[in-house]
Amino acid sequence: MAKRSDGKRSQRGKSDFKRYESREDNFDSNDHERRRLKNKDEGNELTGLTTAWLLAAANLTVFLSLLLKGANRYLSLKPETKSAVKRLNQFQKKHLMRFHYLLNPLALCIALLHFLLSCCRKTSLPELGLFVVTLMVFLGLMLKYKGTPKWMRRFVYRLHTASVTFSVMIVLLVVGHLIVD
Numbered sequence: 001m002a003k004r005s006d007g008k009r010s011q012r013g014k015s016d017f018k019r020y021e022s023r024e025d026n027f028d029s030n031d032h033e034r035r036r037l038k039n040k041d042e043g044n045e046l047t048g049l050t051t052a053w054l055l056a057a058a059n060l061t062v063f064l065s066l067l068l069k070g071a072n073r074y075l076s077l078k079p080e081t082k083s084a085v086k087r088l089n090q091f092q093k094k095h096l097m098r099f100h101y102l103l104n105p106l107a108l109c110i111a112l113l114h115f116l117l118s119c120c121r122k123t124s125l126p127e128l129g130l131f132v133v134t135l136m137v138f139l140g141l142m143l144k145y146k147g148t149p150k151w152m153r154r155f156v157y158r159l160h161t162a163s164v165t166f167s168v169m170i171v172l173l174v175v176g177h178l179i180v181d
């Protein structure tokens with residue numbers, strides 16, 4: 001009698017152990033899943049793409065201007081070609097700068113929404129890129145609306161219009177997104 005109850009107890013012990021083992025496996029796989037999701041960067045594609053297109057449209061004039069100025073500076077062109085290139089630049093700026101003023105602040109608003117809807121843990125380069133975009137928009141507004149003290153104006157103009165600032169912004173955003181992709 002005592003032996004039979006010992007046998008039953010040991011069988012119950014075995015099945016308890018099996019249940020415990022499968023529960024542990026389950027915890028392990030849940031834990032693994034949770035960690036996998038935590039490491040995965042999620043981005044809101046719609047707001048990301050909208051920001052990118054707005055920035056592209058807003059800064060088309062800047063891209064053309066840097067290209068035409070670069071051509072005049074680095075290519076050995078005839079003086080009349082140089083002045084034609086200069087005139088072409090003035091013409092495109094006259095018509096496209098209005099989009100630069102309007103679409104850049106709009107792009108910044110959508111970029112902030114994109115930032116709130118996305119999470120990236122692998123790198124903070126996209127956040128740094130967003131910081132540079134924000135800085136550029138504020139510097140631009142300071143230039144356009146002339147609210148800057150005279151002594152600062154030169155510095156603000158130089159920082160805003162330097163091709164290096166523009167390139168840093170693009171590189172941070174592109175490399176940052178390649179890492180989180």
Ligand code: HEM
Nearest residue numbers: 041042043048049051052111115118119120126127130181
């Ligand atoms: C001006 C700033 C930004 C622009 C123009 C931008 C643009 C984009 C674009 C176009 C996409 C879609 C890419 C694709 O479909 O593969 C995207 C996705 C994404 N963005 Fe941004 N973004 C900006 C800022 C940020 C910031 C600050 C963060 C950080 C929280 C961020 C995190 C992400 C993530 C995690 C994805 C998803 C990547 C993937 O799964 O492929 N972005 N962004």
Ligand code: HEM
Nearest residue numbers: 062065100101104105133136137140141143144160161166
């Ligand atoms: C991401 C945002 C922005 C970027 C990357 C950017 C970039 C630039 C660059 C590179 C230039 C020099 C273009 C050239 O050499 O011809 C420029 C010029 C300028 N930008 Fe922006 N900008 C931004 C936003 C803004 C905003 C929001 C405003 C004002 C509302 C603004 C106002 C100006 C002005 C007044 C100029 C000088 C135009 C001239 O020399 O005739 N920018 N911007």
